[in-house]
Amino acid sequence: MQGASITGQSGATIDGVVESSCGFANSVLGLSGPSCPNMDLENISINPGSATLNKAVLWVAGTEGQGTFRNLQVVIKGTGETGILVDDTNQQWNALLFDNVWVQVGTHGTDGINAIGYDFECGLHQSGGSQSAQVIGGAIVDFAGTTPVFLKVNGTSGGPCKGISIVGPYVETSNQTAGDGIGFSVNNGEDVEISGVELNGGPKLASAVQVSGSGKVHASGYCYSNACGSGTNLINNTTTGYALATSGAFDYSYTSDSSNNTPPTYDGAGFQVTKTSAPSSAPGAGACQIYAVAGSGSTCNIDAICGTSTTPVVLGTSVGSGC
Secondary structure, three states: OEEEEEEOOOOOEEEEEEEOHHHHHHHOOOOOOOOOOOEEEEEEEEEOOOOEEEEEEEEEEOOEEEEEEEEEEEEEOOOOOEEEEEEOOOOOOEEEEEEEEEEEEOOOOOOOEOOEEEEEEOOOOOOOOOEEEEEEOOEEEOEEEOOOEEEEEEOOOOOOEEEEEEEOOEEEOOEEOOOOOEEEEEEEEEEEEEEEEEEEOOOOOOEEEEEEEEEEEEEEEEEOOOOOOOOOEEEEEOOOOOEEOOOEEEEEEEEOOHHHOOOOOOOOOOOOOOEOOOOOOOOEEEEEEEEEEEOOOOOEEEEEEEEOOOOOEEEEEEEOOOO
16 A cells, blocks of 8 residues: 555544454454465554544554564554554564654644554463565654553564564654653564664653663664663663663673673674773673773773673773873
8 A cells, every 4th residue: 555644533442543354354354373474564544533542543463574664653642551562462563664664643842652663572362473675764753651662573482483583773752751751672582683872852761772682682872861861871771780880882792591692703803992091980780891091101091891780890001102
């Protein structure tokens, strides 16, 4: 479907304004098991109006391959609603592309709603989980309330979400309660990549990136001080207890199985530690920061701080010259 505006019927109670054939077959007809590939939506505005939603504005249920969602506007109108729900209602999902999708909750005024932007669910009805989804660009903006989540990836221990790539969406807080809400939430995600994301606006979130469960997650981007800042966990791993309360650029990796951690290789060139002043904030539980400071004469000292302490451990003194 291309080039349309779709609005929910006033007073209706529906699963979704737009939903996959698998979702309809399972919810309305009581069927389970069919494969439902080839869902294509482009250049469409989807709005629930005053309808009541059981699932989401856009419900992508059990779409197994060739799912393309491009140049969409998805508007959330009711508190507790979800903009886009991807789940395995009666069939695993895979090979989905969301390209330049704008998920909007209210405006910059006071009409934002406590809701979820994207919700990727895995392993609810199919053991082993689902896999392969990309979110490229677009935006998720203007939530309100105390528990909004801008983008959620939620697997189970037996059915993790696998191969999820989130590249460059813009997130803007506007109306949510200060100190509440999560930018990106990942639970039991295997190979989840979040990169080039920007979190802006204000009030501040509770966490820009929250990780829980097992799996492998990498997240990088930038969170402005009006969306993060003092009191906000830029990174919050509830499994390991690691928390980083700051704002600015971030680059975080987590692997629950240490046997799968491979140290980086620098092609024999080593890595560079630049001279700086001693950090004023601790790196947080489970992390260390190595840095260089001025030593005696023209040399450098190599120091490290670990965990929640800013007291340095000296790794080397009077190293080199011309430092």
